[in-house]
Amino acid sequence: MIELFESLMRILNGLITLSFFPLLYSLFRRTNRRFFLYWSLGFLLYGVNIMLRVVATEIIVSYLTLIAFFLTTTGFILIVTGIGELIKRTRYLLTLTLILPIILLVTYFLGGDWQYFIWFIVLSPYAFIVLSLIGIQRHYNYDVKMLLAGWANIFILNFAYAFEYMNPGFVDLLSAVSKIIIYWGMTQPSFAFIVDDLGRFMISGIATEYHLPENGEFSLVNLNGHTREKEVTWIKNRIDANSQKGIRTILISYYDLITPRDISLTEDNEDTYFVRVQTGNKNVPSPFEEKVMSIGDDLSQLDLLFSDIVKLSSERQIGSEIIIYSLSTVIHTHGWKRLYTFLTAKIPIIKSSIVSLTCFYYPETHETGADISKFEMMADKIIK
Numbered sequence: 001m002i003e004l005f006e007s008l009m010r011i012l013n014g015l016i017t018l019s020f021f022p023l024l025y026s027l028f029r030r031t032n033r034r035f036f037l038y039w040s041l042g043f044l045l046y047g048v049n050i051m052l053r054v055v056a057t058e059i060i061v062s063y064l065t066l067i068a069f070f071l072t073t074t075g076f077i078l079i080v081t082g083i084g085e086l087i088k089r090t091r092y093l094l095t096l097t098l099i100l101p102i103i104l105l106v107t108y109f110l111g112g113d114w115q116y117f118i119w120f121i122v123l124s125p126y127a128f129i130v131l132s133l134i135g136i137q138r139h140y141n142y143d144v145k146m147l148l149a150g151w152a153n154i155f156i157l158n159f160a161y162a163f164e165y166m167n168p169g170f171v172d173l174l175s176a177v178s179k180i181i182i183y184w185g186m187t188q189p190s191f192a193f194i195v196d197d198l199g200r201f202m203i204s205g206i207a208t209e210y211h212l213p214e215n216g217e218f219s220l221v222n223l224n225g226h227t228r229e230k231e232v233t234w235i236k237n238r239i240d241a242n243s244q245k246g247i248r249t250i251l252i253s254y255y256d257l258i259t260p261r262d263i264s265l266t267e268d269n270e271d272t273y274f275v276r277v278q279t280g281n282k283n284v285p286s287p288f289e290e291k292v293m294s295i296g297d298d299l300s301q302l303d304l305l306f307s308d309i310v311k312l313s314s315e316r317q318i319g320s321e322i323i324i325y326s327l328s329t330v331i332h333t334h335g336w337k338r339l340y341t342f343l344t345a346k347i348p349i350i351k352s353s354i355v356s357l358t359c360f361y362y363p364e365t366h367e368t369g370a371d372i373s374k375f376e377m378m379a380d381k382i383i384k
Contacts, residue, residue, distance in 0.1 A: 006169035010054050013172035016179055017047035023183065038082030039186075043179075045075030050172075076125035083132050086144075123162060126155035139300065146185020153178040214319065216350040217380040218343075219358045220327070224384070231360065232262050235323065238358075239263065243271040247319040250309060252277060252302075254329040260292055275305065299334060299342050306346055310353045320355045327359035327375065328366065336371045347378060358383075 024040035027033070049071040133148040154175050160166040223231060235258065239249045251263070252275040260274050276294040295301045306322070313320045324330070330339050350357050359375075366372045376382060 002167075002169070006167070006172070007054060009169040009172035009176075010050060013176040013179075014047050014050035014054060016176045017043055017050055019047075020044075020179070020183060021047070024186070027187075033085075035082045035085040036186075038078045038085060042075045042078035042082065045071045045078070049075065072125070076129070080125075080129060080132060083129065083136070086136065123155065123159060126151065126158055130155050144185070147182050150178045150182035150185065153181075214354065216353050216356040218347050218350060218378060219356065220376060220379040220382045221358060221360045222382055222384045223326070223360055223362050224364060231325075232258065235325070236263055238321070238323070239272050242321055245319070247271070247321055248273065248313075250275060250320060250322045252305075252322060252324045254297075254325065254333075255279075257329065258325045265291060277302070297333065299338060303342070303346075306349075310349060310355050313355050314353060317354070322355060322357050324357070324359045327361040328372075331361075331366065331371070336374070340374055343375070343378060 020043035021040045024036045024043065028036035028040060049068050052068055052071070129151045130148065133144050133151060137144050137148060157166070157171045157175050157178070161168060161171045221234070235251065239251075242249045248271055250273045251258070253259070254277045256276065256278075263272070263274075265272060265274055272291070274292045276292065277297055278294055279297045295305060309320055309322060312318075327339075346357070361372065361375070363372055
């Protein structure tokens with residue numbers, strides 16, 4: 001009876017794991033994000049490995065060991081590579097994952113006792129995934145809490161299984177539940193803040209003028225003596241001018257200093273995308289939510305946003321302009337040194353792409369003129 005329960009739970013775990021392949025692959029087809037492709041293939045191999053363990057018997061188990069090792073290792077390499085794709089560090093994490101099979105193969109050819117490394121084989125992939133997600137959560141302020149909770153639980157369950165602290169049937173049952181939590185986390189808006197909405201945005205709208213994409217540039221808009229009405233009017237005129245040329249405008253507003261209502265953003269604005277930067281990465285409901293997204297007040301998230309905009313513009317050969325309102329607010333919040341380092345890295349990418357960057361700033365709000373002059377020297381032009 002116990003063996004039947006264990007077999008049924010393993011089948012359930014395997015089927016749920018395998019079901020992630022079509023679900024995640026369909027997300028990849030819709031969003032064109034390679035993260036979903038890597039994880040769909042990873043869970044496919046992971047699920048096949050679980051199902052092989054269902055049919056394994058003492059007679060054929062030795063022949064399945066090598067196959068199971070290949071499937072498990074390849075599946076986890078794909079999953080970790082997908083994690084690297086989230087933070088644009090794919091090659092780095094892929095290289096780290098290769099350490100595991102190399103260590104195991106070297107040990108095998110040197111005649112090492114396989115039994116000594118069985119715990120390492122079982123637990124290290126899960127530990128690596130958990131540590132990678134913890135690093136992303138802490139360093140990039142990226143919302144991977146659901147993924148982290150699911151994978152941490154799977155790691156604990158496999159630890160209990162390796163040391164025979166828990167019945168294998170319950171391990172498979174709770175692992176299946178943990179994977180559902182992981183999938184739920186992947187489908188939340190707060191997880192992948194650049195998904196198919198921005199992709200559709202980049203191919204929407206119809207230009208009224210023929211305009212070849214040009215190399216990007218960095219511009220500053222000096223707001224000395226400007227009234228709020230003039231600032232909003234300038235942004236509206238800029239959006240209209242860009243729209244006529246088929247250029248997409250991504251307006252990044254800090255702390256709702258400019259709101260969608262201010263620029264009269266509606267569902268009909270096919271050429272404008274609004275990004276709210278808020279403390280705590282709170283999602284703010286909107287009647288036209290697909291045109292408005294919220295990210296946390298963290299330069300790492302802004303970095304990811306920039307990367308995706310440049311990538312989409314390049315792939316579809318559609319010019320874009322990122323408008324930040326305002327640069328002075330970012331300086332006051334994060335300090336000029338952090339922002340200066342960020343822009344120093346981003347401006348060469350901007351200038352080699354077809355994405356322009358325009359930032360509003362208030363010179364009179366900065367105590368040290370030398371600080372703001374560093375940014376003025378970086379600009380291709382200053383608009384007054």
